[in-house]
Amino acid sequence: YLLPEANGSLVLHCAVSTNGKLGISADYGGRLTFWDVEKNKLIQSVQPFEGGIAALAFDPQDETLFLLSHNSEVQICNANTVEKKAQLTLKADEYLSICVVPGKKQFYLGSSNGKIYHYNTRGQCLDSLDQNAGVVGMGYASDQHLLLSVTEEGRINFWDLNQKQIFQHLGPQGRVSSLQMTTGFWPCLRQVETNFPKFGGTME
Numbered sequence: 001y002l003l004p005e006a007n008g009s010l011v012l013h014c015a016v017s018t019n020g021k022l023g024i025s026a027d028y029g030g031r032l033t034f035w036d037v038e039k040n041k042l043i044q045s046v047q048p049f050e051g052g053i054a055a056l057a058f059d060p061q062d063e064t065l066f067l068l069s070h071n072s073e074v075q076i077c078n079a080n081t082v083e084k085k086a087q088l089t090l091k092a093d094e095y096l097s098i099c100v101v102p103g104k105k106q107f108y109l110g111s112s113n114g115k116i117y118h119y120n121t122r123g124q125c126l127d128s129l130d131q132n133a134g135v136v137g138m139g140y141a142s143d144q145h146l147l148l149s150v151t152e153e154g155r156i157n158f159w160d161l162n163q164k165q166i167f168q169h170l171g172p173q174g175r176v177s178s179l180q181m182t183t184g185f186w187p188c189l190r191q192v193e194t195n196f197p198k199f200g201g202t203m204e
Contacts, residue, residue: 015058015065022079024065026053032067034082046082048075054095061103068098068109076121088123099138099147108147110135116149129164131157 015024023035030052034043048067055068058079065079072093076086090109097110105121112134118127133151140147147159156170 015056024056024058024079026056026067032056032082044082048077055098057098057100057107059100059102062105064100066098066100066107068095074098074107074109074119086121086123088119088121090119090123091117091125093117097135097137099140101140102142108138108140110138110149116147127164129159131166 021037023037025033025035027033030050031045031047032053033045035041036043048069052070053067054070057066057068058064059066063079064085065077065082067075067077069075072090072095074088074090075084076088077084093109093115094112095109096112098107099110100107106126107119107121109117109119111117114130114132114134116129116131116135116138117125118129119125129147129149131149131151133153133155135149136152137150138148145161147161149157149159151157153172155172157166158168159165160167
């Protein structure tokens with residue numbers, strides 16, 4: 001998809017609904033913009049946080065948008081109406097990434113110190129993991145019940161959530177700034193040097 005330019009602002013994060021109709025982008029200034037992808041048309045723009053948006057995630061089952069701020073807040077809203085459902089103030093940390101467990105009202109937050117926190121939408125911390133390196137991106141594969149996390153160097157870790165440990169990984173893919181999952185269970189990395197996505201990698 002190629003969405004219209006966001007008034008010249010640098011787009012940091014984006015998501016597209018599973019039906020391909022709704023596009024959501026967050027720019028450097030913290031503005032959240034909703035696009036009609038089929039018509040290539042702006043729907044609306046909002047400014048949910050004063051301090052900007054650190055990351056966003058989309059739950060396709062509930063059509064819910066999760067927004068992570070730079071001051072440890074998560075705002076949960078309806079992705080179609082932008083109506084706020086909840087705003088959570090969580091344990092202070094330098095969070096870098098967020099991913100959603102679809103349909104479960106749960107999400108994961110990745111921090112710069114390597115911690116991965118598992119929360120529910122009431123703001124309760126259910127569990128935590130540690131990959132000993134900053135978590136710049138995460139993805140959750142529902143059909144596999146797997147959590148993937150990626151470091152700045154592009155190392156993708158596959159987590160056994162029952163054992164709370166890494167059971168496999170993909171070797172470094174070069175410096176990356178985010179990770180998203182495709183419908184075919186391929187991790188898609190956004191590389192820092194090129195700013196273009198890279199799919200998959202070499203299994204070690």
